[in-house]
Amino acid sequence: MPTIALVDDDRNILTSVSIMLEGERFSVQTYNDGQSAYDAFGRSLPDLAVLDIKMPRMDGMDLLQRMRQKTNIPVIFLTSKDDEIDEILGLRMGADDYVKNPFLNGCYLNASKHYCAAKRLKTETLLQTAKRPKLSSEVI
Numbered sequence: 001m002p003t004i005a006l007v008d009d010d011r012n013i014l015t016s017v018s019i020m021l022e023g024e025r026f027s028v029q030t031y032n033d034g035q036s037a038y039d040a041f042g043r044s045l046p047d048l049a050v051l052d053i054k055m056p057r058m059d060g061m062d063l064l065q066r067m068r069q070k071t072n073i074p075v076i077f078l079t080s081k082d083d084e085i086d087e088i089l090g091l092r093m094g095a096d097d098y099v100k101n102p103f104l105n106g107c108y109l110n111a112s113k114h115y116c117a118a119k120r121l122k123t124e125t126l127l128q129t130a131k132r133p134k135l136s137s138e139v140i
Contacts, residue, residue: 001025001026001027002026002027002047002048003026003027003028003029003046003047003048004021004026004027004028004029004046004047004048004049004050005028005029005030005031005037005040005041005046005048005049005050006018006021006028006029006030006031006050006078007030007031007032007033007034007036007037007049007050007051007052007055007060007063008030008032008050008051008052008055008078009032009033009052009054009055009056010052011032013052013078013101014030014032017050017078018030029046032055033055033056033057033058034051034055034057034058034059034060034062034063035057035058036057037049037051037063038058038063038066038067041067041071045071045073046073047073047074048073048074048075048076049067049073049074049075049076050075050076050077050078051063051064051075051076051077051078051079051095052077052078052079053077053079053081053086053090054079054080054081060077060079060090061089061090061093064077064090064093064094064095065093065094067094068093068094072094074096074097075094075095075096075097076095076096076097076098076099077090077095077097077098077099078099078101079098079099079100079101080100080101081100082100086098087100
């Protein structure tokens with residue numbers, strides 16, 4: 001079961017999005033600020049991180065920047081910040097998608113499923129490649 005980390009300081013967003021994702025059989029971990037999420041990611045990475053931008057202790061942009069120094073897990077910004085410059089900056093910093101709140105549940109669910117499936121496929125491909133015997137022409 002894929003794990004999605006939701007990072008937002010708005011309890012209503014955490015609750016409503018968690019209910020929606022759990023209904024689709026995702027495991028959901030919630031954090032109400034960027035620092036708490038960053039600390040938890042040091043112990044165990046989710047399959048997908050969904051971040052708000054405006055949060056206490058560490059905002060979403062700072063969290064993404066720190067995450068990208070250590071991991072390439074998919075990241076979606078889910079935020080009420082609707083300025084085009086915020087979206088461009090978030091995507092340039094390494095976010096995989098930028099969803100503006102209020103959002104359509106179907107669109108958000110499809111994005112979440114897409115990124116989790118892509119990560120699973122990449123992991124399976126890496127595992128298969130690691131298990132494949134090397135050909136004599138591949139040996140250095």
